[in-house]
Amino acid sequence: MATTELAAPAAAASEKPKKRRRNDFNRREAIAGYLFISPWLLGFLVFTFGAMIYSLVISFSYYQLATNSARPAGFANYEALISDPKVMLSLGNTLFYAILAVPLEITFALSLALLLNRVGRSAGVFRTLYYLPKMTPVVATAAIFLLLLNGNQGAINKGLAAIGIQGPQWLLDPAWIKPSIVMMTLWGVSGTMIIFLAALKNVPRDLYEVAQLDGAGPIRRFFSITLPMISGALFFNIIVLTIAAIQVFDQAYLLFYRDQVQGASDASLFYGIYLFQQAFRQFNFGFASAMAWLLFVIIITISLIQVKLSNRFVYYESDR
Structure with a gap:
């Protein structure tokens, strides 16, 4: 003791x-x-x-870049956002583009990831080949698509003509301008594909074996096993791609505004483009700052809605 x-x-x-x-x-x-x-x-x-x-x-001032001085403006810049028709026009174009681009990017990237997940020994080679477009500079990509989407001599319209279809004026017809930019965006979808591929590799194989023994076909296995098990990666990609789509700038600027050609179609006027014009063409930095903060609030709101909805559809390992 x-x-x-x-x-x-x-x-x-x-x-x-x-x-x-x-x-x-x-x-x-x-x-x-x-x-x-x-x-x-x-x-x-x-x-x-x-x-x-x-x-x-x-954003609450009239800011002069030349003299680096600012006069109080109160909420005048934010009131101008409501009265300026181009703000609503550019915002509508941007949201329409996001609604069109994000589902297509998700579908295309997931399809490529599913294909790569089925490849055997040569998977590394195909992963490298599929990822190469992501490494291409945006300026080079824009130059390529300017040639591909040329309404008269472009390779896409020539291919369509070979099967008896008359292609549209991709870069001139307002109805086809946003689909043209979506096509250029899909060129660099391999980053999203890699995330999906990593998620697919982590799906337990025994789940597919049990489902197959129970008579579940490929479609049933995809919707009952694959999608729920990769829902975390799916949610992450939707959030990231939505934010990127709402901030779209590079593709539209390089295709339509790089050479400062006057008279560009209103269909190509995205929110980021108009913000850039106000800040660095008109030097209206107070108004441009108000536009930036409106965009920030919109992105936060959409992201919070997506996070709230994800609680019902996203499955995590900790939920077991």
């Missing part, structure tokens, strides 16, 4: 140095981690968060 009473304080005393060393080790690891991320953290605070706060301030 006495021996036990003496051993307890000794064990407690030996635990204290171990706990102290563990705390010191955790503290050193935390400091090292913060040091490693400090360049990014500093860049974020100065060039992202700081710029956001500054843009919020000047």
